Amino acid sequence: MxxxxxxxxxxxxxxxxxxxxxxxxxxxxxxxxxxxxxxxxxxxxxxxxxxxxxxxxxxxxxxxxxxxxxxxxxxxxxxxxxxxxxxxxxxxxxxxxxxxxxxxxxxxxxxxxxxxxxxxxxxxxxxxxxxxxxxxxxxxxxxxxxxxxxxxxxxxxLEMISMINEPTAAALASLSKPSENGNYLVVDVGGGTTDVSNITFYAEEPEETEETEETEETENQESRRTLVVNATSGDNELGGVDFTTALVQLFKDRVDKDIPPEELFNLCEEAKKQHNDPIEIRSRGCIYAVSQDEYRQALDAYLKRIERLIKTARRKHEFKGVILTGGGSYQKIFSDYMETCFKGLPILRQRPAGEAVAEGAIVPAMSTVHVTDVVTNPLGIDTQRKATRERNIMAFIIEQYRQLPAIGFEEFVAVDDEMTEIHLYQGSQKKSSKNVSLGVFYIATSSGQTVNVKIKMECDGTVRVTASTKETSEALKVTRKSALxxxxxxxxxxxxxxxxxxxxxxxxxxxxxxxxxxxxxx
Missing domain, CATH: 3.30.420.40 (ATPase, nucleotide binding domain)
Incomplete structure (x- = not known):
C-alpha cells in the first residue's frame, strides 16, 4: 500500500x-x-x-x-x-x-x-x-x-518497506521513459508544506532478446529507473492553506458579515482555482469579486518564499524541465509565476496534481526502481570552545546534501573527567539549542582525551552514533531508535x-x- x-x-x-x-x-x-x-x-x-x-x-x-x-x-x-x-x-x-x-x-x-x-x-x-x-x-x-x-x-x-520524500515521489510518478532522462526541478506545494528538489532521472532501454523482440511483451517491459536527488529545500510552514487564507482576508471586508468564517474559507478554497478575472464567490444570492491583480499582490510574500527555496535547490545545474505538483500548482497565479521564474523552461504538470505523490509513493516497491536521496538536515553534536568555555555551539558532522547513506567523522577533546556528554542534534542553526535534539549519550573519559565521533545516516533515515577514545578501548555505539x-x-x-x-x-x-x-x- x-x-x-x-x-x-x-x-x-x-x-x-x-x-x-x-x-x-x-x-x-x-x-x-x-x-x-x-x-x-x-x-x-x-x-x-x-x-x-x-x-x-x-x-x-x-x-x-x-x-x-x-x-x-x-x-x-x-x-x-x-x-x-x-x-x-x-x-x-x-x-x-x-x-x-x-x-x-x-x-x-x-x-x-x-x-x-x-x-x-x-x-x-x-x-x-x-x-x-x-x-x-x-x-x-x-x-x-x-x-x-x-x-x-x-x-x-504495517511493515514499512520504504519512506521517500514527497517531491521524490512526485518525480517517480511523472518520469518513466528513457526519453525523459535528465535533470529536473520538482516544486511540490501541498496543503501545509512546500518542498523543492533538484533530481537527476535515468532510465535504461528494456533489454531485448531474440524470442521477445518486437512483441507486445517487450513493449510492456519496465525500464530500469534510477532517480538521484542532488539537493532539496523546504518550508514546513508554507502551503495551499496560506494561499486560501490570503484570499479570505481580501474578501473579508467585502462580504456580508453574516457569512460564517468556515463558509467563507470553503468558498475561497474553491475560488482560488479560478482562472477568470475577477475571482468571484457567490453566497446568499450575492456575488463578490476580487481582481487577480489584488490576489497576486496578496500572495507576493509567499511566492517570494517559494522562489528562495527554488534558488537554494537549483544550485548550478541545467534542467530539462520543471515538475509542478501538489494542490497549489492548480492556481493560475502560481503557474504564471513559475513560468516567469524558469523563463521558457518546459513546465511538466502531473494531473491530477494532488494525486502525484500518492502515485509515486508505491513506485519504490518495484525491483526495477532505485532511488538515491540526500541528507536534508545536517547532523552534529553540541560542543564548547576550549579557550572560552562558550557552550551551545553546533559542530556539524554530516553536512546537508550528502548522498545517503552518509558517514561523518570528527575529533574532539574531552573537557570533563569521568563522563563526557554527547548530545546529538539535527538542524542547520549554529547554536545547538535552536536545532532539534535527537538524544543524549555518555562515554567515560578523562579531561584532555581525544574523542572520535562517527555518525552514520542510513538510506531509511536511521541514525547510528559511535564514540571512542584514542587512549583507551572505551567505546560507545548507539542506534537512534524510537522513544517508544x-x-x-x-x-x-x-x-x-x-x-x-x-x-x-x-x-x-x-x-x-x-x-x-x-x-x-x-
Whole structure:
C-alpha cells in the first residue's frame, strides 16, 4: 500500500498491472480528509469530514502533520500550535497532545487511525488486507518526525518497506521513459508544506532478446529507473492553506458579515482555482469579486518564499524541465509565476496534481526502481570552545546534501573527567539549542582525551552514533531508535484498534454513502 499523508488530504495507492493506481475512496473521491472527528467523548469519524465543514456539536482535529514527532525542544513548536493547530496543547513533558472533553489522544495515535482508514480503503478496492506500506514525508522532515511515522506504521500493523520524500515521489510518478532522462526541478506545494528538489532521472532501454523482440511483451517491459536527488529545500510552514487564507482576508471586508468564517474559507478554497478575472464567490444570492491583480499582490510574500527555496535547490545545474505538483500548482497565479521564474523552461504538470505523490509513493516497491536521496538536515553534536568555555555551539558532522547513506567523522577533546556528554542534534542553526535534539549519550573519559565521533545516516533515515577514545578501548555505539518500546507500540495498537472499530461501527458504510450521493445527484 502506498500512502500520502497530506496536511489537508491523504491518498492511498497500489501497484496495478503496469502502473501505480490511486484508489477511489467511497466510490467517488480519490482523497480523504486528514482529519479525525470527535463528538461528545468519542471519535465518531476518521478521514470523513473537512475541517471547514464539521457536523454540528463536533470538533475536528486537523493539521496533525505539523506537530507529529515534535517536542518542546523544537523551539518553533509552540508558535506552530498557536498558529496552525489550535486544538493541540503541550503536556507536562513538553509533548503535543489533543484534549477534547474527556478524550486525550496523541498525534502518532491519530496517524495510526488514518493508516487504519487507509488500510480499509485498500481492502475495499482490492479485496485484500495490506501488510506492507510505502510512505511519503515532506523533504524537510526531521528524524523525530520520520520515526513517529515508523511507529505509527508498526502500530497499524504495517511493515514499512520504504519512506521517500514527497517531491521524490512526485518525480517517480511523472518520469518513466528513457526519453525523459535528465535533470529536473520538482516544486511540490501541498496543503501545509512546500518542498523543492533538484533530481537527476535515468532510465535504461528494456533489454531485448531474440524470442521477445518486437512483441507486445517487450513493449510492456519496465525500464530500469534510477532517480538521484542532488539537493532539496523546504518550508514546513508554507502551503495551499496560506494561499486560501490570503484570499479570505481580501474578501473579508467585502462580504456580508453574516457569512460564517468556515463558509467563507470553503468558498475561497474553491475560488482560488479560478482562472477568470475577477475571482468571484457567490453566497446568499450575492456575488463578490476580487481582481487577480489584488490576489497576486496578496500572495507576493509567499511566492517570494517559494522562489528562495527554488534558488537554494537549483544550485548550478541545467534542467530539462520543471515538475509542478501538489494542490497549489492548480492556481493560475502560481503557474504564471513559475513560468516567469524558469523563463521558457518546459513546465511538466502531473494531473491530477494532488494525486502525484500518492502515485509515486508505491513506485519504490518495484525491483526495477532505485532511488538515491540526500541528507536534508545536517547532523552534529553540541560542543564548547576550549579557550572560552562558550557552550551551545553546533559542530556539524554530516553536512546537508550528502548522498545517503552518509558517514561523518570528527575529533574532539574531552573537557570533563569521568563522563563526557554527547548530545546529538539535527538542524542547520549554529547554536545547538535552536536545532532539534535527537538524544543524549555518555562515554567515560578523562579531561584532555581525544574523542572520535562517527555518525552514520542510513538510506531509511536511521541514525547510528559511535564514540571512542584514542587512549583507551572505551567505546560507545548507539542506534537512534524510537522513544517508544515494543510494549508501548503494542498498547498503542490495541487502543487505536478499539477506537477505530468503535468508530467504524458508527459510520455509514461506503455503499450507503454512494447510494445517498446518487439520490442527491438525481
Amino acid at each position: 502506498g500512502f500520502d499523508f497530506g496536511t489537508t488530504n491523504s491518498s492511498v495507492s497500489r501497484m496495478g498491472k503496469a502502473d501505480p493506481q490511486v484508489l477511489n475512496v467511497d466510490y467517488e473521491r480519490r482523497t480523504f480528509p486528514s482529519t479525525v472527528t470527535i463528538q461528545g467523548n468519542r471519535i465518531s469519524h476518521i478521514g470523513r469530514h473537512s475541517a471547514r465543514s464539521p457536523p454540528s456539536d463536533a470538533t475536528i482535529i486537523e493539521n496533525v502533520k505539523c506537530v507529529l514527532g515534535r517536542t518542546s525542544s523544537d523551539g518553533q513548536l509552540k508558535a506552530d500550535i498557536e498558529n496552525r493547530c489550535t486544538s493541540c496543547e503541550l503536556d507536562v513533558d513538553g509533548n503535543p497532545v489533543f484534549r477534547i472533553g474527556e478524550m486525550e489522544i496523541r498525534p502518532v495515535e491519530l496517524v495510526v487511525l488514518l493508516l487504519l482508514r487507509a488500510k480499509e480503503i485498500f481492502k475495499e478496492a482490492t479485496g485484500r488486507e495490506p501488510t506492507k506500506c510505502c510512505l511519503t514525508v515532506p523533504a524537510y522532515s526531521m528524524d523525530t518526525q520520520r520515526q513517529a511515522f515508523r511507529d505509527a506504521a508498526r502500530a497499524a500493523g 518500546t515494543d510494549s508501548d507500540i503494542d498498547a498503542m495498537r490495541e487502543r487505536c484498534r478499539v477506537l477505530f472499530d468503535e468508530c467504524s461501527n458508527a459510520q455509514e458504510k461506503p455503499k450507503e454513502l454512494y447510494r445517498r450521493s446518487k439520490r442527491r445527484r438525481a
